[in-house]
Amino acid sequence: NLLYVAMNVGLNLVLVTLFGWxxxxxxxxxxxxVNIVVAGYALTTIIGRPEIPVKQLGYQITASLVMFVVVAALRGPLPDTLGWTLANVAVGALVYAVALFGLSSRVRGKVTGLVQA
Structure with missing residues (x-):
């Protein structure tokens, strides 16, 4: 954290002068x-390299892309008002949830476990 604070203050002194906000x-x-990289290195030296769930990340990225396509397609024809924007957000959330539920057996298992409880 000291590295982060020192670096942030130092860079701010230089970059705010040159580029403002x-x-x-x-x-x-x-x-x-830099803080994330240093913390990640420190963590891997303490507990070892964590397993990255690449398959699950792929499902989440795919569901995000499906959501993006739907939200982007709806954005054009809908009026630019707060109500329609909130409706588009709700549709996007629903599309993401349904897509992830359909793609990931792990998510399906967790959801069905919660529903049955």
């Missing part, structure tokens, strides 16, 4: 990225 955002993003 964009510099602050970039300084925070760079500091956060």
């Amino acid at each position: 964009y510099g602050a955002a970039f300084a925070t993003a760079i500091s956060s990225l």
